[in-house]
Amino acid sequence: RRLVVLVSGSGTNLQALLDEIAATGTEAYGAEVVAVGADREGIEGLARAERAGLPTFVCRVKDHATREEWDAALAGAVAAHEPDLVVSAGFMKIVGKEFLARFGGRFVNTHPALLPSFPGAHGVRDALAYGAKVTGCTVHFVDDGVDTGPIIAQGVVEVRDEDDESALHERIKEVERRLLVEVVGLLARNGYRIEGRKVVIQ
Ligand code: GRF
Numbered sequence: 001r002r003l004v005v006l007v008s009g010s011g012t013n014l015q016a017l018l019d020e021i022a023a024t025g026t027e028a029y030g031a032e033v034v035a036v037g038a039d040r041e042g043i044e045g046l047a048r049a050e051r052a053g054l055p056t057f058v059c060r061v062k063d064h065a066t067r068e069e070w071d072a073a074l075a076g077a078v079a080a081h082e083p084d085l086v087v088s089a090g091f092m093k094i095v096g097k098e099f100l101a102r103f104g105g106r107f108v109n110t111h112p113a114l115l116p117s118f119p120g121a122h123g124v125r126d127a128l129a130y131g132a133k134v135t136g137c138t139v140h141f142v143d144d145g146v147d148t149g150p151i152i153a154q155g156v157v158e159v160r161d162e163d164d165e166s167a168l169h170e171r172i173k174e175v176e177r178r179l180l181v182e183v184v185g186l187l188a189r190n191g192y193r194i195e196g197r198k199v200v201i202q
Helices: 014-024 044-051 067-077 097-103 123-130 167-187
Strands: 002-007 030-038 055-059 085-088 106-109 133-140 149-159 192-195 200-201
Touching: 002 014, 014 030, 014 044, 014 085, 014 167, 030 044, 030 067, 044 055, 085 167, 097 106, 097 167, 097 192, 106 167, 123 133, 123 167, 149 167, 149 200
Parallel strands: 002 030, 002 085, 030 055, 085 106
Antiparallel strands: 106 133, 133 149, 192 200
16 A cells, blocks of 8 residues: 655654564555655755655645645645645645545544543643643544544553643654554555444455
């Protein structure tokens, strides 16, 4: 299976995928990363891809007259690598109709909270501010909402009294990286069906 991974930041989730595939081998894992895309230049996630010798592309919103044109350009840049599965690993943009028309049902995202709690760009901060005792991470299929698609897997992380956002986020990411590697491998090696809000992995 061919994976295209989309990043916007440090790319440690991407790195976890690359390390797992290197360790277990493409055949055994069931997938290989064929390209990495981003919405901005100069991020560590792109540097990680380049160090791995992977093709990269950057699709910046400000380079396009409208959001729809950006969305179509992103879809085209991803499609050029003929992915079987697209993985958003810390990609911080909401994709639109064109992207979902082409990749809906094979586009997964990882979110650092237990959806439906704390969706959006500040899930870690929001859980902390709310006083949640446990939070975690969610790997889900992307639909036309924000962090609302069918849930594939979740991992629970305790919130500690002394936590600040970054300490909590780092603890979440330790669980998140393992969850994403496990889920992507499962989807790649097995067929799966999405039935309403249920994901059935064969
Ligand atoms: C991850 O926790 C992801 O869920 C969130 O941003 C973080 C990205 O981390 N959206 P990285 O870029 O994979 O290190």
